[in-house]
Amino acid sequence: MMIANSVKRIAATIVAAAALMGSAAAQDYPTEPVTIVVPFAPGGRVDGIARVLAESLSKQLGQPFVVSNREGAGGSVGADYVAKAKPDGYTLLLNSAGTHAILPNVDKNLAYDSVKDFTPIANLVEGFTFIGAHTSVKADNIKELIDLAKENPGKIGFATSGVGTYGHFAGESFKIASDINLLHVPYRGSGPAMNDLAAGHVPLMIAGEIVELAKAGKIKILAVTNEQRWHELPDVPTLKESGFPQFTLHSWIGLVGPAGLPAGVVEKLSKATETAMADPAVQDRLKGLGVVVNFSSPEAFAKRISEDRAAYGEIVKKAGLTFK
Amino acid sequence: MEVFSSLYLGFSVAVSPANIGYCFTGALVGTLIGVLPGIGPLATMAMLLPLTFYLPTSSALIMLAGIYYGALYGSSTTAILMKVPGESSSVVTCLDGYVMAQQGRAGVALATAALASFFAGTVATLLIAVFGPALTSVAQQFGPAEYFSLMVLGLISALVFTQGSPIKALAMIFLGLLLGTVGADINTGFDRFTFGVPDLRDGIDFVAVSMGLFGIAEIIVNLDRSRDRPVSTLPISRLWLTRQDFKAAWPAAVRGTGVGAALGILPGGGAMLGSFASYAIEKRISRTPDRFGRGAIEGVSGPEAANNAGAQASFIPMLSLGIPSNAVMAMMAGAMLLHGIAPSPSFAAQRPDLFWGLIASMWIGNVMLLVINLPLVGLWVRLLRIPYDVLFPVILLCCCIGLYSISHSFADLMLLALFGLVGVVCVKLDCPMAPLMLAFILGPMMEENLRRAMLLAYGDVTIFATRPLSAAMLIACLLCVALLLLPTFRRVRAAATDA
Numbered sequence: 001m002m003i004a005n006s007v008k009r010i011a012a013t014i015v016a017a018a019a020l021m022g023s024a025a026a027q028d029y030p031t032e033p034v035t036i037v038v039p040f041a042p043g044g045r046v047d048g049i050a051r052v053l054a055e056s057l058s059k060q061l062g063q064p065f066v067v068s069n070r071e072g073a074g075g076s077v078g079a080d081y082v083a084k085a086k087p088d089g090y091t092l093l094l095n096s097a098g099t100h101a102i103l104p105n106v107d108k109n110l111a112y113d114s115v116k117d118f119t120p121i122a123n124l125v126e127g128f129t130f131i132g133a134h135t136s137v138k139a140d141n142i143k144e145l146i147d148l149a150k151e152n153p154g155k156i157g158f159a160t161s162g163v164g165t166y167g168h169f170a171g172e173s174f175k176i177a178s179d180i181n182l183l184h185v186p187y188r189g190s191g192p193a194m195n196d197l198a199a200g201h202v203p204l205m206i207a208g209e210i211v212e213l214a215k216a217g218k219i220k221i222l223a224v225t226n227e228q229r230w231h232e233l234p235d236v237p238t239l240k241e242s243g244f245p246q247f248t249l250h251s252w253i254g255l256v257g258p259a260g261l262p263a264g265v266v267e268k269l270s271k272a273t274e275t276a277m278a279d280p281a282v283q284d285r286l287k288g289l290g291v292v293v294n295f296s297s298p299e300a301f302a303k304r305i306s307e308d309r310a311a312y313g314e315i316v317k318k319a320g321l322t323f324k
Numbered sequence: 325m326e327v328f329s330s331l332y333l334g335f336s337v338a339v340s341p342a343n344i345g346y347c348f349t350g351a352l353v354g355t356l357i358g359v360l361p362g363i364g365p366l367a368t369m370a371m372l373l374p375l376t377f378y379l380p381t382s383s384a385l386i387m388l389a390g391i392y393y394g395a396l397y398g399s400s401t402t403a404i405l406m407k408v409p410g411e412s413s414s415v416v417t418c419l420d421g422y423v424m425a426q427q428g429r430a431g432v433a434l435a436t437a438a439l440a441s442f443f444a445g446t447v448a449t450l451l452i453a454v455f456g457p458a459l460t461s462v463a464q465q466f467g468p469a470e471y472f473s474l475m476v477l478g479l480i481s482a483l484v485f486t487q488g489s490p491i492k493a494l495a496m497i498f499l500g501l502l503l504g505t506v507g508a509d510i511n512t513g514f515d516r517f518t519f520g521v522p523d524l525r526d527g528i529d530f531v532a533v534s535m536g537l538f539g540i541a542e543i544i545v546n547l548d549r550s551r552d553r554p555v556s557t558l559p560i561s562r563l564w565l566t567r568q569d570f571k572a573a574w575p576a577a578v579r580g581t582g583v584g585a586a587l588g589i590l591p592g593g594g595a596m597l598g599s600f601a602s603y604a605i606e607k608r609i610s611r612t613p614d615r616f617g618r619g620a621i622e623g624v625s626g627p628e629a630a631n632n633a634g635a636q637a638s639f640i641p642m643l644s645l646g647i648p649s650n651a652v653m654a655m656m657a658g659a660m661l662l663h664g665i666a667p668s669p670s671f672a673a674q675r676p677d678l679f680w681g682l683i684a685s686m687w688i689g690n691v692m693l694l695v696i697n698l699p700l701v702g703l704w705v706r707l708l709r710i711p712y713d714v715l716f717p718v719i720l721l722c723c724c725i726g727l728y729s730i731s732h733s734f735a736d737l738m739l740l741a742l743f744g745l746v747g748v749v750c751v752k753l754d755c756p757m758a759p760l761m762l763a764f765i766l767g768p769m770m771e772e773n774l775r776r777a778m779l780l781a782y783g784d785v786t787i788f789a790t791r792p793l794s795a796a797m798l799i800a801c802l803l804c805v806a807l808l809l810l811p812t813f814r815r816v817r818a819a820a821t822d823a
Contacts, residue, residue, distance in 0.1 A: 073525040163513035201467035
């Protein structure tokens with residue numbers, strides 16, 4: 001018993017010492033290179049944002065912030081890696097609505113809990129998503145599209161970059177909101193889908209990247225699914241303005257760490273991230289990636305994650321989406 | 325004259341010091357493995373794939389392409405000097421090249437092979453530059469139905485043009501298609517054949533499969549074979565051709581280039597087919613056919629031009645349609661995917677720097693190979709003395725480290741070992757692995773397009789027959805099968821297999 005007790009006491013002392021060291025570490029943080037995990041392949045939107053952020057954080061905090069791509073299974077491989085990492089602030093994750101609000105609703109085998117297993121640090125940006133149509137489609141706005149879809153129920157296809165992507169969910173919730181039936185045509189990534197949209201093989205597409213096709217005059221954009229209009233297309237209305245005031249889906253990208261991140265580290269990272277996002281040069285580079293800065297505090301970001309997870313859960317139920 | 329401004333852009337990418345360096349490295353490594361029998365370009369490309377992950381995309385593609393055509397050059401060297409073809413594509417070169425070497429004209433044969441290859445390479449580069457973009461604009465008309473039919477055609481022609489038993493090739497195609505179905509289903513998101521292993525959700529890793537089948541398996545099979553290699557080589561005399569040699573060699577090289585390029589563009593085509601066809605043509609139209617096999621210079625220049633033209637022309641379908649036509653191109657497509665670029669008809673428009681940079685680098689690589697090969701022939705031959713007991717463990721270790729560094733996945737290492745074993749079994753059973761690899765890459769694309777076509781046609785199967793382009797390709801498939809059943813063709817095919 002004595003021995004057991006003293007072991008307990010020693011253990012308690014070590015824990016206390018570690019906690020003290022932890023807070024000391026938070027003050028000096030970071031003292032070694034920090035890894036920002038991107039759960040998607042290099043070259044995409046999230047990857048681009050991570051690289052812009054990493055550059056600014058490296059400059060501000062005096063230690064290299066290194067981007068590491070751990071893609072796979074819709075982003076869950078990388079997210080799970082960070083969920084199980086040591087909460088010391090040296091392994092962070094660039095998460096998205098996909099990894100933290102959509103996957104938890106559709107993937108029963110998901111190895112992490114997007115709320116319990118992470119410490120939110122900051123929401124960084126809002127990604128823009130558009131409903132686009134090939135020029136041959138006889139609809140120039142959302143109203144005409146709804147009329148067209150009511151005449152041809154289930155026959156008008158909308159391409160997305162895959163099952164469970166934000167575009168897919170925007171499409172499904174638009175179907176629910178407008179009470180029409182569209183045909184989901186999933187692709188493997190946005191590239192091949194855009195080819196088919198530009199050639200008219202598929203009439204509609206819901207994605208962020210199609211804004212380039214619209215600028216080239218190959219397609220028309222019927223609506224923006226976000227709350228604001230896109231600065232390059234000031235004449236294109238949002239879905240809210242097109243008669244769906246309740247349409248509130250968010251496609252955000254933010255920074256999180258594993259659960260139990262020291263408060264000091266969170267505060268330091270949140271401040272540095274706020275400074276980074278306020279930099280006009282950073283904002284310009286982000287606009288080129290089809291996103292706009294939408295910084296929020298750790299508390300607000302935590303709220304956003306759990307609210308959106310519930311909101312996407314509703315869509316999954318209403319649309320009868322069952323997969324994985 | 326858009327071609328010229330585009331080529332100018334390409335050269336500006338390709339001649340950057342770094343890219344020249346990678347082009348040179350690729351050509352050098354390619355020559356090296358071409359000289360060493362037993363290690364092919366596919367194995368080498370598979371082994372170097374992880375390395376290219378850390379290079380800029382243009383450098384990665386340039387280096388991998390360099391390995392491919394470098395291997396073709398290197399393999400002719402040993403074919404001529406030792407009657408040991410490094411690759412199947414220079415099997416024909418042995419016939420007359422080795423005899424020329426025995427006659428004391430080894431230098432002439434080597435120079436002929438190098439110059440013919442260079443000529444073919446130059447022409448093929450121009451062909452890609454002209455036809456690539458043209459095909460791209462046609463490809464815009466390709467919908468899901470057309471893609472599906474085109475890929476069926478690709479697999480069937482792979483079947484027709486593969487050496488050996490067509491039944492075995494067919495079996496390997498089906499095995500490849502089955503392996504391609506592993507992973508999350510694209511239309512529903514449900515997992516298929518993943519057995520709950522999260523690493524399999526995105527499908528079986530391409531690098532693990534190719535490295536296992538081609539890299540690991542080749543090494544194991546080599547260990548099994550007899551270790552003594554030919555070391556005595558015939559002396560190299562004068563390196564230059566006489567006026568008479570030139571006169572005999574160049575028309576054959578021109579014809580070889582044409583035949584090689586035409587067969588190279590075909591789905592399932594590549595370097596080997598052209599060299600056999602060219603040799604047969606040269607022998608047939610020659611006024612003195614009995615000189616063939618006794619040191620006829622046309623028998624070297626024609627096939628050598630053809631294999632190089634074929635190798636480069638096979639880039640056309642991959643770069644302009646986004647469809648790899650053989651296993652080497654599947655490897656290139658895999659490398660592009662690693663860099664986040666999906667091969668597609670819009671590749672040339674979206675990444676002109678990569679498209680034209682790669683094309684320009686091919687020409688530069690051909691110039692380099694001329695320089696590497698001719699003066700350094702003696703050095704290459706000496707390379708055959710590197711002991712395999714050193715080489716093989718190093719290669720194995722590099723494979724494992726390389727694969728792990730890309731995916732950080734233990735499961736992928738197990739897959740590597742598994743597919744190494746599968747590869748050995750395939751070799752022992754004489755089952756060709758190239759069709760398997762091609763089907764593994766094309767399979768998921770085929771399924772995706774098949775289901776998408778059906779989805780967009782509301783389940784109407786006739787869509788594949790009523791769309792003209794798709795129908796034409798399906799008819800071509802039937803013709804391929806008919807060709808395979810034709811007795812004359814079967815004899816020619818069997819002869820090529822025996823050669």
